[in-house]
Amino acid sequence: MGHIVILLLVVASGMGLSVEAGLLGPLGEEVGHMAATLSIFLVGGLLMSVALVFAPKRSLPGLFAQPRWLLVGGVLGPVYVIVLTLATPVIGVGTTMVGILCGQVAASLAIDHFGFFGTPRRAMDRYRVGALLLILLALGILNR
Incomplete structure (x- = not known):
């Protein structure tokens, strides 16, 4: 697949994800988060x-043979969705998504820079840090 x-x-x-947040907020208010x-x-x-x-490659036994730390994403997913459900009615979809984006970019820059989890290293440079600062600025503007 092309870039x-x-x-x-x-x-x-x-x-x-923004649509999901927009749906989860009201649903959480009605049925509980x-x-x-x-x-x-x-x-x-x-x-x-x-x-x-229908997947061409499937290996459920192989999944459970992996190091346990690789399965941490199974914990992070529900935490993310609960936060979406709680935050969206309070601060709105836009601010919620920009806040999440800010956290994603900050963590992603560190993961790329240090090559955590076996990912290829991509050095942090002024452009990447500048992008994070712009997202922080957007969060500040939306939250005023």
Whole structure:
């Protein structure tokens, strides 16, 4: 897949996260934040179970043979969704997403720079730090 196609998929996925936040806030207010979070993972788990049947490469036993720290993402996902569900009704979708983006970019810069988790190293430079500072500025403007 070309670089541009991947970039477009990433942007579209980011848009999907904003839609998810917009849906989760009201759902959490109606049914409770934990129930809303559970519903997202039940629906997602069902869809992924169906998709796994058609996946060309699947190895569930191999999944559990991996180092346990690689499975930490399973904990981080629900935490992220609970935060979305709690924050969106209070500060709005836009501010929530910019705050999340700020945290994502800050952590991503460190992961890339130091090559954490076996990822290829990409040095932090003034452009990457500048991008983070602009996101921080946007967060400050939205939160005034």
